[in-house]
Amino acid sequence: MFRSRLEVVARVLLAxxxxxxxxxxxxxxxxxxxxxxxxxxxxxxxxxxxxxxVLYLCLGLWVFAATALWQPVAVFSVLIAASYGLTSFIGHGG
Structure with a gap:
């Protein structure tokens, strides 16, 4: 029971x-x-x-639909890392 509640809290925070x-x-x-x-x-x-x-809604729904919690964590991490990498490579404008 406690593990189930903890997983729901983790999914809410991740979403x-x-x-x-x-x-x-x-x-x-x-x-x-x-x-x-x-x-x-x-x-x-x-x-x-x-x-x-629309993307935020889809990502939030996917966090609760995913069977394993590591999948959304991995995709979110790749998106965030790619954004920082692309921003440093291309620049932020000017």
């Missing part, structure tokens, strides 16, 4: 916190790629903000 950081990282990647392909910055950010709400 809220990890989903937020992973979706914001995905938005950064998406916006950087759009801006580097020639889309105006304001349009890239607006499109990224609209799509990140």
């Amino acid at each position: 809220v916190g990890g989903g937020y950081f992973a979706s914001s990282s995905a938005m950064a990647i998406f916006c950087l790629l759009l801006v580097s392909s020639g889309v105006p910055r304001v349009d890239a950010v607006t499109l990224g903000i609209m799509l990140v709400f």
Whole structure:
């Protein structure tokens, strides 16, 4: 019983916190790629903000649907690391 409650708490924290950081990282990647392909910055950010709400919802639902908790953790970690790597490689604009 205690293990079940602990797993639910871990999933809630991962869905809220990890989903937020992973979706914001995905938005950064998406916006950087759009801006580097020639889309105006304001349009890239607006499109990224609209799509990140759907992505955040999907990531949160996936955390609760996944049978193993390590799968969302791994994907969230890869998204966050890729965002930091891409931002340092391309730059943050200017």
